[in-house]
Amino acid sequence: MEQRLAISEKTMHVALHQFIFPFSINRTSQNRFKEQLLKDEFNPFLIYETQQEERYYGPGYQVSHREMERYYLPFTSKFLFPHAEGNEEGFRRYSKQMNLECSLHSPYYNLAFTIHSLDVILCPFDLGFITIRTELNCAELSYSLALEFAKRFRVLQNMNKQDDESYIQNNKMTFKESESFIFHILGPNTLAFLEKGRQNEAHFEKLPFFLDECMYVACFYSFVESSEISLVDIYRAARIDGLDKEGKPFIGATNLNYIKSYSERHSYDRWGPDTYFITDENAFSCITKQSHPIAVKIANKMYGEYYYGLLLNLFHKIVLLKISNQYSQVRLEQNQGKIEELIRSITDFSAKYYFIEVVSQSQGKEIFLQLRKFYGNDELFVEVKRTLTDLFEYQSNYTNKRASYMLRILTIYTVISGIYGMNQVIEDLKGPINWTKMKDYSVFQYFAFVVAVSGILIGISLAIDSLRQLIKKRKY
Structure with a gap:
């Protein structure tokens, strides 16, 4: 031109x-x-x-x-x-x-x-x-x-x-x-x-x-x-x-x-x-x-x-842009661990680092707010807060679905192993186990034994996972 x-x-x-x-x-x-x-x-x-x-x-x-x-x-x-x-x-x-x-x-x-x-x-x-x-x-x-x-x-x-x-x-x-x-x-x-x-x-x-x-x-x-x-x-x-x-x-x-x-x-x-x-x-x-x-x-x-x-x-x-970029990735991956980490990052940033009032002097406050305005930080922060709301909603839905699935699985195991399965094989599991008796089991007894043992293993794994999550939360 x-x-x-x-x-x-x-x-x-x-x-x-x-x-x-x-x-x-x-x-x-x-x-x-x-x-x-x-x-x-x-x-x-x-x-x-x-x-x-x-x-x-x-x-x-x-x-x-x-x-x-x-x-x-x-x-x-x-x-x-x-x-x-x-x-x-x-x-x-x-x-x-x-x-x-x-x-x-x-x-x-x-x-x-x-x-x-x-x-x-x-x-x-x-x-x-x-x-x-x-x-x-x-x-x-x-x-x-x-x-x-x-x-x-x-x-x-x-x-x-x-x-x-x-x-x-x-x-x-x-x-x-x-x-x-x-x-x-x-x-x-x-x-x-x-x-x-x-x-x-x-x-x-x-x-x-x-x-x-x-x-x-x-x-x-x-x-x-x-x-x-x-x-x-x-x-x-x-x-x-x-x-x-x-x-x-x-x-x-x-x-x-x-x-x-x-x-x-x-x-x-x-x-x-x-x-x-x-x-x-x-x-x-x-x-x-x-x-x-x-x-x-x-x-x-x-x-x-x-x-x-x-x-x-x-x-x-830059932190707000970084958080926005991480959100776009976790939406695709739907990785629960990364979602929890991102929620912690947003909460930490909001609580410790992003304040409306920063400067004590009037002229300094005006210059600081002018910088914030032209970098668009307030608009980015609003978007990140919306992201936090979306993440909480997703996490809540995920937790509810997970709890529902676990309750359904545990209910099935309880019914089968408690009412039917354990009654079939419980006597054989008392004291020293005589493994030779399993040769004479019927199909239903084998099924009951597998359900009982798998239920115990699932219970142990859930307990270990809960303990790991508790330690991880206390760490942060």
């Missing part, structure tokens, strides 16, 4: 990105994963260790642990910032300071950037997140180049010609895809712990992505103070529109009314016209033209409170 909108290029002071890759962990491997992270010099992130406040975010930036904890309500803080490093019911974050100098190249630009740190977060429900914190180092940085960097780096596996033309360079090593750069340089021992169950179901995917082949990205862009932040700038931040195929500033829409409507729906303008927060399915961005001291404070929030708000919403969405 021919571009008809004139784009006013903006000069920037700072461009910070946090790329977030959600993944599924192999079952029962979280503890081994944790041990490997410690061997790889990742440090457990603990809220009471204030010496970590300046360690992972680059020169000039820091996160106040005290403010971050107070930002969330107590039951949410307990989950996000567990006090015990081994608490498997919360976010177990392991961070590593990197200070790695790299560059992104294409026919139209060479962008130098620093990777300040790497997070690996282990979550309940066998989920995890990898977060890569970067800062662009270009002397003269334009808004289009910052967006283009976010657009290219977040693509794990190349999908078009522009992706194929770009590459990442580090210490004279070249990587055509972000995926290979992440799993060879940043986290070389991470790939072994990723669950690869979806590989057999996909033709092109090589990793078990839940949503697509791209990372989520949290962006912070600080413009020079003389800039004017327009609706076009807000739209481009939401859609991560950088450069076109000819290396010129690009926007993926031409209708100004559409851009206006979209930008107003997706932006939080409480501090406009100087600062806007923009939310989309793939990106959470902040653009500001505030003075440097204020811009640094906003960036610290993006590294702290807002970062955890984004993680929590992503966690909610």
Whole structure:
């Protein structure tokens, strides 16, 4: 489509990105994963260790642990910032300071950037997140180049010609895809712990992505103070529109009314016209033209409170999608054990992790709810609650039918073995059994003997099964 909108290029002071890759962990491997992270010099992130406040975010930036904890309500803080490093019911974050100098190249630009740190977060429900914190180092940085960097780096596996033309360079090593750069340089021992169950179901995917082949990205862009932040700038931040195929500033829409409507729906303008927060399915961005001291404070929030708000919403969405996928499978398999496990998962998620009220501060609550809205978590949660109702109904019908069948079988055995069968052979089963008498049994006596013995065996097996189910329920 021919571009008809004139784009006013903006000069920037700072461009910070946090790329977030959600993944599924192999079952029962979280503890081994944790041990490997410690061997790889990742440090457990603990809220009471204030010496970590300046360690992972680059020169000039820091996160106040005290403010971050107070930002969330107590039951949410307990989950996000567990006090015990081994608490498997919360976010177990392991961070590593990197200070790695790299560059992104294409026919139209060479962008130098620093990777300040790497997070690996282990979550309940066998989920995890990898977060890569970067800062662009270009002397003269334009808004289009910052967006283009976010657009290219977040693509794990190349999908078009522009992706194929770009590459990442580090210490004279070249990587055509972000995926290979992440799993060879940043986290070389991470790939072994990723669950690869979806590989057999996909033709092109090589990793078990839940949503697509791209990372989520949290962006912070600080413009020079003389800039004017327009609706076009807000739209481009939401859609991560950088450069076109000819290396010129690009926007993926031409209708100004559409851009206006979209930008107003997706932006939080409480501090406009100087600062806007923009939310989309793939990106959470902040653009500001505030003075440097204020811009640094906003960036610290993006590294702290807002970062955890984004993680929590992503966690909610992925767990809900995972539960929905499991429900579609158990409906086909009708496996009673998996149905009970799914019921426990939904109940556990609803009781411990999904709350309407999460944030204590008004502005933070509004931003958090905006993230939840655009990820569609409330709608997904309603569907999952319906799923729980359907599972309970199915389980109730199954239990009633099973009880009916068992009662019918036991009644038949009771009648045959109690009234007829045992009277035929009971005398021969008293004391030491004389097996030679069975040679003279009639057909009816053989039948009675088989019914009696099988009834005893069935009773024992039912008792063992009931005991096993009781132990299993107490375990959970």
